[in-house]
Amino acid sequence: MTEKLGKIADGLLSGNVEEVSNLTQELLDDGTDPEEILQKGLFAGMDVVSQKFKDCEMFIPEVLRSAKAMQGAMEKLRPKLSEASSSKAGTVVTATVQGDLHDIGKNLAGMMMEGSGFNVIDMGIDRKTEDIVNAVKENKPQILGLSALLTTTMPKMGEVINALKEAGIRDQVKVMIGGAPVTDDFAEEIGADAYAPNASIGTEKALELIKA
Amino acid sequence: MASVRTNYTINRSPRFSFLSEDQKETIFHGMLKVLQDTGADVHHEGAREIFKKHGCKIDGVRVRIPPKLVRQALQCLPLMTTIFDWEGNPRIYVEENRSYFGPGPTLVYYRDPYTLERRQCLREDATTTARVCDALNNIGFVEGLISISDVPRGTEDVYEFADMIQNTTTPIMAWAFHRGGAKDLHRIGCIMAGGEEAFKKKPNYILYSEPISPLVSDFHAIDKLMYCAEQGIPQDYSPCAIGGATVPATHAGQIVVALSESMVGVVLSQLINPGTCIILGGVQAPLDMQRAIYSYGAPELNPLCGGLTEMARYCGLPMFGTSGCTDTKTMEIQSGIEAALSIHSSMLTGANFVHDNGYTESGKTGDIFQTVMDDEIIGMARVIEDGLDVSEESLALDVINNVGSGGHYLYEDHTMKWFRKHWRPSLMDRQSYEDWDKAGRTTMKERIINKTRDILENYEGPINKVPGEVRKDIQQVVDDAVARVEREGL
Numbered sequence A: 001m002t003e004k005l006g007k008i009a010d011g012l013l014s015g016n017v018e019e020v021s022n023l024t025q026e027l028l029d030d031g032t033d034p035e036e037i038l039q040k041g042l043f044a045g046m047d048v049v050s051q052k053f054k055d056c057e058m059f060i061p062e063v064l065r066s067a068k069a070m071q072g073a074m075e076k077l078r079p080k081l082s083e084a085s086s087s088k089a090g091t092v093v094t095a096t097v098q099g100d101l102h103d104i105g106k107n108l109a110g111m112m113m114e115g116s117g118f119n120v121i122d123m124g125i126d127r128k129t130e131d132i133v134n135a136v137k138e139n140k141p142q143i144l145g146l147s148a149l150l151t152t153t154m155p156k157m158g159e160v161i162n163a164l165k166e167a168g169i170r171d172q173v174k175v176m177i178g179g180a181p182v183t184d185d186f187a188e189e190i191g192a193d194a195y196a197p198n199a200s201i202g203t204e205k206a207l208e209l210i211k212a
Numbered sequence B: 001m002a003s004v005r006t007n008y009t010i011n012r013s014p015r016f017s018f019l020s021e022d023q024k025e026t027i028f029h030g031m032l033k034v035l036q037d038t039g040a041d042v043h044h045e046g047a048r049e050i051f052k053k054h055g056c057k058i059d060g061v062r063v064r065i066p067p068k069l070v071r072q073a074l075q076c077l078p079l080m081t082t083i084f085d086w087e088g089n090p091r092i093y094v095e096e097n098r099s100y101f102g103p104g105p106t107l108v109y110y111r112d113p114y115t116l117e118r119r120q121c122l123r124e125d126a127t128t129t130a131r132v133c134d135a136l137n138n139i140g141f142v143e144g145l146i147s148i149s150d151v152p153r154g155t156e157d158v159y160e161f162a163d164m165i166q167n168t169t170t171p172i173m174a175w176a177f178h179r180g181g182a183k184d185l186h187r188i189g190c191i192m193a194g195g196e197e198a199f200k201k202k203p204n205y206i207l208y209s210e211p212i213s214p215l216v217s218d219f220h221a222i223d224k225l226m227y228c229a230e231q232g233i234p235q236d237y238s239p240c241a242i243g244g245a246t247v248p249a250t251h252a253g254q255i256v257v258a259l260s261e262s263m264v265g266v267v268l269s270q271l272i273n274p275g276t277c278i279i280l281g282g283v284q285a286p287l288d289m290q291r292a293i294y295s296y297g298a299p300e301l302n303p304l305c306g307g308l309t310e311m312a313r314y315c316g317l318p319m320f321g322t323s324g325c326t327d328t329k330t331m332e333i334q335s336g337i338e339a340a341l342s343i344h345s346s347m348l349t350g351a352n353f354v355h356d357n358g359y360t361e362s363g364k365t366g367d368i369f370q371t372v373m374d375d376e377i378i379g380m381a382r383v384i385e386d387g388l389d390v391s392e393e394s395l396a397l398d399v400i401n402n403v404g405s406g407g408h409y410l411y412e413d414h415t416m417k418w419f420r421k422h423w424r425p426s427l428m429d430r431q432s433y434e435d436w437d438k439a440g441r442t443t444m445k446e447r448i449i450n451k452t453r454d455i456l457e458n459y460e461g462p463i464n465k466v467p468g469e470v471r472k473d474i475q476q477v478v479d480d481a482v483a484r485v486e487r488e489g490l
């Protein structure tokens, strides 16, 4: 079993989507504790991946391949995880706000979060405030990730936060924001819970947010 | 008597070439295939109807364009367009092998000319950019380097253009949010030209819109394109393609996608108004796969923009290139290295409009100091582009014989006549150690700052040549824009 867990970690590192998924299934079939697969296999592997990324030994496409492998395994694992641990690897809804068509940064942030075990539901670009609020109501994510790359669309992020308040669900979700003109000060000003200047910090902050 | 030579080929400007004729044909066929098989999304019903009427396959928002239609559109392109200044003088000849350099559009921050810190962009920065560019010899067109933060939201485009055009006679490459803003800009352009008819004869600005990689034209971009085609406004339809992220990581793949995206606009513009001027190109750079930034200083920018320039020429289209930009956060050696490489290579590939001179922090901070430095580099690159003349006069065999061996050329009339052709620096230091020491030991950075501030404080600029009633008319357009946005929203 420990051997297979090690192999999962290796598979993640080399971004072998199929192998990681198969190994996860095999371990589940063998009756291994899902929590153990998550901690000692998947998280252990992704920890190495993020360290290697920080050390400039791995690059974005490689990390995203690992994240994809992680996501494949999570699909198998998620239904088997207890309440407590499944909230640990929670759900994130991401969207680019209304009037804004930039998406590659938001996509990157979402994919990286998938690599940390989050279930990411991407709403795409140019999304109306009410649609975003509805998606929060429907999917009950732990985190809402908003992206805006234009000074003209940034205020929409504040609008979403206000709409969440009006809908009475502001305290059920943490809001994290990002994009070229966004700053820490702006996040504070509109009452967001976190600001991320890039995708990897976004993932770190997402993990902190769900711990808090 | 000068000897007459027959079949004498002159190599006037050196040209840098990335692609062979075969490779260009292959990429061209790749583009035709992408447009025919993959197609592109066009989020504009009116545009799709035009495509449909001309035999394109429409599937939802996806438009697939038959090769024949692309070829027909390319047949319609104008051979040459001239852009004038608002005084009516020809300033830009949009034709093969003429390069003009300018800043870029809409950054998040502006480097304050006095504190040197990056900060929110202010309305006054539009005037700063325009005046400084007006004073610079090697800047051929102007963009603002700003997204103004202190005017009513949604009118930034109109304020910027209104202020800039009065502060420079150098033609402006303008931008607008929507058709509404584009119309306001056009009113201003016409007022400056002296009426709509005058503008038609002597267009004085160009409008810039962008498709979205990969292969998407959003409603507003295509709507502005249609408006320009209808009005005969010269325009530019160029993506910011991100290698490895929104387009393939390989250069040929990036070029074929970028070319295809722009071609959607080219075809539509020629269907609406055959012969209207349209430019393609854009920012072509990779995503830095470690830092997740779109790298404006990457060396890959050069083969990418260069290759696309050659493809544009192959299609008979003018090219919107990119140069003089950097990933640095402050004026430093790297800023100069990156700028010099991209300016040199744009010059030698012969891109027509080369923008983003003054883009720093990977497209986040507009820096007029960078533009001032780039102006000097452009001047140097022009010397290289001017190439080498071999003629009886330049060969100077008689003079060589006169001077003989030993001696010098300083007294020669030939020297008197030609030494002025040598390039003179305005920023580069060539002083002796002692002179440099006495003159305050300045560095490039200090000289750039001094030159920029000197322009700001002492350069008159054309503002006083704008008649009072013209100013009033322009103010009216601005007021109308504010009312429009209040009424209709952004």
Ligand code: B12
Pocket: A094, A099, A100, A101, A102, A103, A104, A105, A106, A108, A109, A144, A145, A146, A147, A148, A149, A150, A151, A152, A176, A177, A178, A179, A180, A181, A196, A197, A198, A199, A200, A202, A203, B105, B106, B107, B108, B109, B147, B175, B176, B208, B209, B210, B211, B212, B213, B214, B239, B240, B241, B242, B246, B291, B292, B293, B294, B361, B362, B363, B364
């Ligand atoms: C590529 C690009 C485009 C492409 C977008 C293609 C696409 N598929 O996304 C196109 C050509 C369509 C485009 C259009 C426009 N653009 Co644009 N664009 C850019 C550019 C050059 C790069 C953006 C990018 O993709 N960077 C790479 C990614 C990986 O980085 P990123 O987006 O910043 O994301 C990272 C972080 O910010 C963060 N992050 C981002 N979102 C989120 C969300 C969450 C939840 C988290 C945790 C983190 C996070 O993590 C990401 C990864 O590390 C920027 C310049 C810049 N430096 O940002 C301008 C820029 C954003 N654009 C700008 C402008 C003005 C426009 C236009 C108005 C231009 C015009 N004249 O028409 C239009 C607007 C269209 C619209 N309505 O949205 C300005 C904005 C200025 C301002 N103050 O508002 C910029 C800053 C500069 C410029 N001059 O081009 N653009």
